[in-house]
Amino acid sequence: METPLTKLTGVHHPLVQTGMGWVAGPRLVSATANAGALGILASATMSPDRLRSAIREVKARTDAPFGVNLRADAADAAERVRVIIDEGARVASFALAPSRELILRLKDAGVVVIPSVGARRHAEKVAAWGADAVLVQGAEGGGHTGPVATTVLLPQVVDAVDIPVIAAGGFHDGRGLIAALAYGAAGIGMGTRFLLTSDSTVPDAVKARYLAATVQDITVTDRVDGLPHRMLRTDLVAALERSRRPASLLRAVRHAAAFRRTSGMTWAAMVRDGLAMKHGRHGRQLTWSQVLLAANTPMMLRAAMVDGRPDLGIMASGQVAALIDDLPSCAELVERVMAEAAATLARLP
Structure with missing residues (x-):
């Protein structure tokens, strides 16, 4: 199935495995790429040196195109862009709107630039700056999410820009792919569906929690990091929602220290990232309390996605988790989705 997305990136199928922190590592990304879809390596939880080695590991596992996701507001974003260019990744994906300068630098090096957006105005901005495509996520999607459903947001963005649009939020099968194409999208992005594959490194006990989830078990809360975040409802999430702000801030300080040790970042770099988030994250200013709370996200995700402790961590999840009941390989999943689309x-x- 050829679409503007497949022509732009060189993949065989108009499917994107989104960049999920602690989940989208070399094994999942290379398995996705070998299946003919676009795998996106998540770099926000990696140091630049670890990112370089992860890209090389993916390239050792596949000759197919793949991408790297990074935070545009990170203090070392320029350094990470240099790593992407040096190591020959095909696509740069951004969780937030990148600057015009970063877009131009990547495009000059032949890298395809695909920012993720959650509003029409953000899509218009990055398109005007030269982005090659946009991935637009509706409210059904997992992790940080906005209030507008995919079925409303997607046609808004498709009508507003002249570059390929990838639809995300609520997709897991071939029917969804055809629906997205009918809206005018060039393909679909899936996070939770690729997380729930046999190629995902997420511990089996955590995958079992996802497979058991119903629609009522998936919620949106701002008590983890101060921003709306879609995840599985657990006893920990309920406790976070009951906790008072001082306890939340103290927890965030501990998590910030732990993330600094894990990522190799200096305190100065973390402060610079905090300043960038305060003045630009998600298109609005954050309070200092929200900036500090943001430190909770990476370490609480790690507790579940790496350490296998859902009692100590959070499990970001799209609503489609309620519709998923198996763990195919990436190859089996991609083949199934494309067969369903044809049917x-x-x-x-």
């Missing part, structure tokens, strides 16, 4: 097309009058 859906054949049923249409």
Whole structure:
């Protein structure tokens, strides 16, 4: 199935495995790429040196195109862009709108730039700056999310920009792919669906929690890091929602110290990141309390996604987790989605 996305990136199928912190590592990304979809390596939880080695590991596992996701507001964003260019990654994906300068630098090096956006105005801005495509996530998606459903947000963005649009938030099968294409999208992005594969390194006990989830078990809360965050509802999440602000801030200080040790960042770099977040994250100013709370996210995700402790961590999740009941390989998943898409097309009058 050829679409503007496949032509732009060189992949065989218009499917994107989104960059999920602690989840989208070399094994999942290379398995996705070998299946003919676009795998996105998540770098926000890696040091630049670890990112370089992770890109090399993916390249050792596959000859297919893949991408790297990074935070545009990170203090070392320019250094990470240099790593992407040096190591020959095909696509640069951004969790937040990158600057015009970063976009131009990547494009000059032949790297395809695909920012993720959650609003029409953000898509218009990055398109005007030269982005090659945008990934737009509706409210159904996991992790940080906005209030507008994909079925409303997607046509808004498709009508507003002249570059390929990738739809994310609520997709897990071939029917969804055809629906997105009918809206005018060039493909779909899936996070939770790729997390729940046999190629994902997420511990089995955590995957089992996802597979057991119903729609009522997936919630949105701002008590982890001060921003709306879609995740599985657990006893820990309920406790966070009951906790008072001083206890939340103390927890965030501990997590900030732990993340500094894990990532190799200096305190100065973390302060610079905090300043960038305060003045630019998600298109609005944050309070200092929200900036500090943001330190909770990476370490609480790690507790579940790496350490296998859902009692101590959070499990970001799209609502589609309630519709997923198996753990195929990436190859099996991609083949199934494309077969379902063909069958859906054949049923249409």
